[in-house]
Each structure stands twice: as structure tokens, then as C-alpha cells.
Amino acid sequence: MIKIWSMKKNEEAAAKRKPKTSAAQIRVQKDLTELDLPSTMVTHFPNPADLLNFTLTITPDEGMYKGGAFIFSFVINMNYPHEPPKVKCTQTIYHPNVDLEGNVCLNILREDWKPVLNLNSVMVGLQYLFLEPNADDPLNKDAAEELRRNREQFIYNVKHSMRGGYVKGVQYANVLT
Amino acid sequence: MATTDAPITNGINYPDWEDRYYHVDQVLDNPGPRTDPDSFMAGDGVKNFLRNQCKILVIGAGGLGCEILANLALSGFKDIHVIDMDTIDISNLNRQFLFRSKDVGQPKATVAAEYIMKRVPGVKVTPYYGKIQDKDDDYYMQFNLVICGLDSVEARRWINATLVNLVDPENPESLKPLIDGGTEGFKGQARVILPTITSCYECSLDMLNKPTTFPICTIANTPRLPEHCIEWASVLEWPKVKGDMKLDTDDPEHIQWLYSVALERAQEFKIEGVTWSLTQGVVKNIIPAIASTNAIIAASCCNEAFKIATSSAAYLNNYFMLIGTESVYSHTFEHEKRNDCPVCGGESLEVSISESWTVERLIEMLVEKQDIQIKKPSLSTPTKQIYFQAPPQLEVATRPNLEKKVSELVPDGGDVTVTATTLPFSLSLRITYT
Incomplete structure (x- = not known):
């Protein structure tokens, strides 16, 4: 008797338990639906139902990286926005602030991340790296060294790498559109 | 103070001996200038609620949790539940005083509950070895109060959002005061959160110290500190060498690998100070726990729990911070509710x-x-x-x-x-x- 009664109670509890939208989920929805991206940036969701994993393609329309399409993966965890999104370049590219594994040196992705920043700020920050590569925060030391020493040679290397060419023995990905 | 009709508490018929709560009763037997005239039921009323009816949940049975459980049991709470998902590690034994070396490897919640029940007769402690996320709204609904002694932001955000969402304007019982304690080395805080009424945990998320991170380019090129070498090993070398294998910071073999890689890099750059324990500390973001900080914060939390449960004095409004890094400084202030808070403001x-x-x-x-x-x-x-x-x-x-x-x-x-x-x-x- 008692058992049946207590089982019924459990059933009721299970029926009452409804999924909840977490604060991280709402925040991602807010960030994504309010993205205000220029035509040079496009997001792609391999699984549109999954808002936490997507890619961003940047096609700079000026500067030395013009003509390329650079793809970054975004992975957001449930501790967002306390923790920044994890961003990596999916191609091997010749850039002073991106290493050969795709790690990106952008201050707001690590040490200067704050919850008031959003996905839009990260994306704009990434695009800025292609307009103004920064030789002072190198992740690809050879590229940074070249940019500092001989800007023209650096630009030549960039163009060559973007076609899938070798620079200093490293083959880079063909990123031409 | 009579010992005659021993109360039946949760099926354990255990008589309180004479004057068992002599000192606690000093503040419960008579109203005073600080008692709440509307809800304080001097004498048997309040004592009966505290000792026979009040059900309190303690989340976390670690550094803060052990202190909290002992304090609650000794101040007269008799129906205590405790949740913790961890097992006892040998490094806990210096401050988590409910555990002994024979308990290493056992669930913290279970061992802590058994110890308290053995040591403080008549108190029932119900352990749950698992995650707070395993439990549903009905589970949290049964408590009068929740105290947290957690070490994770994620868990705090979860329980905070759960208790805020639990509030049903039609049912006053659905409002569960949340007392949150936290310590980091010599610093600590205790706060009282009345879900939907006062500022909640999410409201203050931007006040958190973020974990120390170093610019990735410094790690890659110009390491100067032992921490830079360890971050180099964990952030850059691990994914490069191990591919998709996930770094498990609880796996000694993984820590050993990071340690040897970091040590090699440190030697290359003539940096001293890379040790096994520093490696573990950096990758797990460990800040040394100080037993006395835990004791102060736990005492403050339990003091608030006692005041809220009994209405014997005004409770904390709403944030107490302790900074013990340079002498002892503390400050209490009202943290304001944020209208744009994603949890309680919407x-x-x-x-x-x-x-x-x-x-x-x-x-x-x-x-x-x-x-x-x-x-x-x-x-x-x-x-x-x-x-x-x-x-x-x-x-x-x-x-x-x-x-x-x-x-x-x-x-x-x-x-x-x-x-x-x-x-x-x-x-x-x-x-x-x-």
C-alpha cells in the first residue's frame, strides 16, 4: 500500500520536472541573435540545434590577408560568460598571432576576458588580427620576426602561404576563396 | 529545559539531556531588542521548530562543509542533509576534520554524516554522494534552508538558478534562503541570498576574481615564471602531442607528464621553481586552503542559518567579506540586485x-x-x-x-x-x- 502510494508520488515528481533554460544558454541566444557582423564574417552551425559549437569564416576585404577565407571554431561551455569561448583557427595559417596548431593570441580570449564582452566583440577582435597583425605578441615567431624586419617580405610570405605554399619549410593551407 | 518528553526526531528517539542547549537557549527563551516581534516564538515554539521541524541542506562536505556540519549539529539543528560528489583525498585530512586516514577514498558526504551522527547524538545527517544536478525541484523543495560550502562557480550558479526558479509567488514555502560561503586562501565571503528578493549569485558574477591566466604569447615565447612553463605544457604542448586526448587534472600520470615537460622548458629558460605540486596547483587552479579562514566563514554561515531559522536576531544583509591577507579586515554591505540579471532579473x-x-x-x-x-x-x-x-x-x-x-x-x-x-x-x- 505504502509502496504504491510512494511510487505515484515519484511519477508526479518526474512529470513535474521540466527542462530549464540555463543562464549560459540564454546568454548565448542573446549574443547570437544580436550579432551584428559585417559581410566579411559568416557563422556556420554544423548542427543548427547546437548553439554551443559553430565556426566563423572571416574573409578580409582589405589588408594583406584579403582574398583568403579563414575559418575559426568556437566552443562554448556551460560556464559562459564566466569563461570565454574557446576559439581556434581550423587551418594552418601564416600569421604572427596564430600558431601552427591554430591557437590564437588575442587578449580578450584569455587574460582580458570579462563577462561583459560578448561573441560579437570576440569576432570583431579576430577580424582585427587580419587587418593589423601584431608583431609584439607573437605565437608564430618566424612570422612576427619577418613582419618586424621586412614588411614587404612578410607580405610576400603571406600571399605565398595563402596559396598553400611553403614558408621556411612549413606548408600552409590554401585559404584562397 | 526539561528533559522529560524527549522529542521524537526523525525516528530517532533521543532525549536531550538537561541543559544540553543551555547556552543556545539563552537567546531562544526570551525575546529581546533584536528578536523579530512578528515571527519570534520565544521558548518552546522556536526550540521545537529548530530541533524538530527545520530541515537544512548542506551542499559540500569539504573544507567549509565539515565546519558547517559540526556547527549546525552543535547549535541544535537535528535534520541535516548533505550532498557532495567527491571522495576523500589524503590532502584533505589537515583541515577536513571529520575524516581520518582510514577514510581516504570514501565518499565525503557519507563519512561526514556518520561522524557527526556518532559524535553528536540525536542529530540525523542524511548523506547523498553525487551531484547536486542529480536532484530535482521536489528534492530542494523539502528544505527550509540551504547552506553552500562549494569550490566551484558552476555549481553555485546551478543551485542559485535552481532556487530562484523554485520560487512560486503563490507559495511562500517555495522561497528557500540560500547561504553561500566561499574561501580562497586568507579571503572569504558569506552571504545571504533570498531568491528573487535580494541580489542573487548571478547578480554578482562580475565581482569574481578570474583565475590567473597569462597571455598565450608570453607562454609561447618569453616565459619568466615557473607558471608560464606549466601553462606552456598544459595549454600548448598537451594538445599538440596528445591530440584529442582530454587532460584529466585528477590523473597523476597526466600531471607527471606536464611536470616533466614544464621542467624541461624551465631548464631551457633557466627558470627555477617548477615542482610537481606547483604543476598540479596551476592546472587545477588550486589556491591553498586555510583552515582558519574556513572556520570563520563557516561560523558566519551557520550563525546566519541559526538567525534565519529562529528569528532570534536580524540576519545578514547581505554580503560579508573577509580579507585576512594583510591583518584582518572585514566589511559588510548590501549587494544590490541587478535588474538585468539573467537569473533573477528577467x-x-x-x-x-x-x-x-x-x-x-x-x-x-x-x-x-x-x-x-x-x-x-x-x-x-x-x-x-x-x-x-x-x-x-x-x-x-x-x-x-x-x-x-x-x-x-x-x-x-x-x-x-x-x-x-x-x-x-x-x-x-x-x-x-x-
């Missing part, structure tokens, strides 16, 4: 619509509503998107839903989350059909 709206309404019609209604002034709303349920204004791919993917009936996508009484640039954060709709 507006909630009951919407009653016809079953034949399309999503488009619902959106039109939201845009036209004068009192909320929404422009370009995006809608979702907890499990799927209904309509997103951007980015373009998701707008196209969700556009067919505009034609669909709301009732096909949202159950009766279901929740819809609305975001829009014009909203401070979000709006929650509860949809019912007429």
Missing part, C-alpha cells in the same frame, strides 16, 4: 493565447505590447529554437516555424525564453492555451 510574463495562434502571431503580439517594448524578439524553448532573428543561417533554419502553431512547439504551461536588443537580458513567457 521579467516573467503569463501569456494566454488561442491554440490556433501561429508563432508569427505571437511575435506580433510581443512587438505590439506597449508595456514591454520589444523589437525583433528571438524565441526558444529549453530544448529547441523557435525563431531566431540572427545569424542568417539560423534565421533561415527557424523561419518555417513562423507559420507553425505555437501549440505544436510549446506544451501547455511551457516556458519560452525571449531575447531582444531592447531587453536588458531576457523575458520568460509562460504559455497557456485557451
